[in-house]
Amino acid sequence: MMADARTRARAVIVTNPRSGGGKTARYGLVQRAEDMGAQVWTTSAEGDATSLAQKAVEAGAQVLGVAGGDGTVSAVAAVAADTGRSLVVVPAGTRNHFARDLGLDLRDPGRGLDALVDGEPAQVDLGVLGSRVFVNNVSFGMYADALLEPGYREDKPRAFTAVAPDYVTGKQWVEARVDTPSGTVEFPQVVLISNNPYHLATPRWLGRRFSLATGQLGAIVLKRPTQAPPDLLRHLRGELRQHKRGAGPAGEGVVVWSAPGITLHGDVRHLDAGIDGEAVRLPLPVVCGIRPGALRVLLPKNRPGIPPERAVRH
Template identity: 70%
Template structure:
């Protein structure tokens, strides 16, 4: 499956369709009529043994859901703008062609996956400012304007996540932001902020930004303290953020039944309570043998998690 619109047209610029077909792959491109998930299901119906996907994180996540449900290995070609999942796989996001080598000489490994209700996520589920931005009709065309229009209400505390979230430091009510990631993000140093050095810990990462305080918090300091198990410093910085690891993370309702969320950059609405869970080893991924980035640890013998939805 290839998304011709991802990454400003990377699929065409790198001639990925022709290159993949020359290696024996059959390629379908997404369109207004057929999205990546429906094409992946069609490929399975027609006997595909491996599901390859060229696109950004949203496209990759959609095909990963089908791969998980049908027990097919996933092959990722980074052809999006950010390529967060591909980057954390250690793939060369500057040269997506290099990932095609996995078609003929790949290494099969088992990686973790996150699930929330009927959905899966390879990167994260977000609640709050980012989730609301995704619902804005103009978000894709002007992301900066969208965030600028939404941020003031969050910073003032008049807007937040309409739910309570359980954390190791107690229940946080009406947080500004809740981010649940498939394996914890690195937040101890600015250089690798937001990276995941493993996708095989079997745990989710949770980050909660609490309500506003009189002084803007140093969020990086606060999160770093939590990740390293240190006592938070005095003042609002130490009280503003909580970061932890867990097999499951739950958000409870505050009088309403539905909650807006962003799953791997795509807007969804979820019924409360919302429970995110880790599926250790739940996704099989076919990787090229040579990967220039910081690679995930291959776990070829790890058992797959059961698919119960």
């Protein structure tokens, strides 16, 4: 599908060639984007996603596109939101949580480019942490530590294997306190703060977001057990099942809630964290908030979508 001259003049797609093990090349996304009239700018040591997006705006781009994982998407989304540009998302990362929850086709990333021609606008929220934006989540604990392991990108199972034992046995935790509706949780094992709440009630759709426009952050805090469970993830799943059966906002070991702002306090100077899959070190206190409707995305008319809530209840 070819675009007209106006599209060629106004659209710049920022691509990360390393995302998803090279999905940009594997799916021929550069050629597909150029065939549709967009310019394609590729990240490198000389130009990261943020700086390329800023330069694209300075060059007159009215639409910013991004082909990469959630980390690359969040960098370009921040520029788009701050400059009032529309964003086209092409799911070229490994997990593509944000693109999935927008209803995009993860099996054929190039279909996201159709939004350049027949895009339907939608306003979605952005999570914020200081000056940083996140489209998916901020995590503390085992996942954040795995991100810091050498060679994480090349061998993720090995990285998780390296950090998991101390969390599974209760010897490792997050050096922070989190204020929750059920009181303050000290030294939790896991803290996960998401841009809009995750669906937790149905195993098939666990971790999906059926709306990115609630104006609320989602939070999951796994408490440090007095007796370590043999399997951290099994413990979390069991607690979520208890929460689903009506145990209230907190089971014995987990607290799940939503709020427009969530804060972590502590006595240490910094915490290791993962922001949209990128390892960072954050000064305390950590204050997360949300910008309702801050980002305008263009979505292709034909996309798989996400299941309606009524279907999830079956």
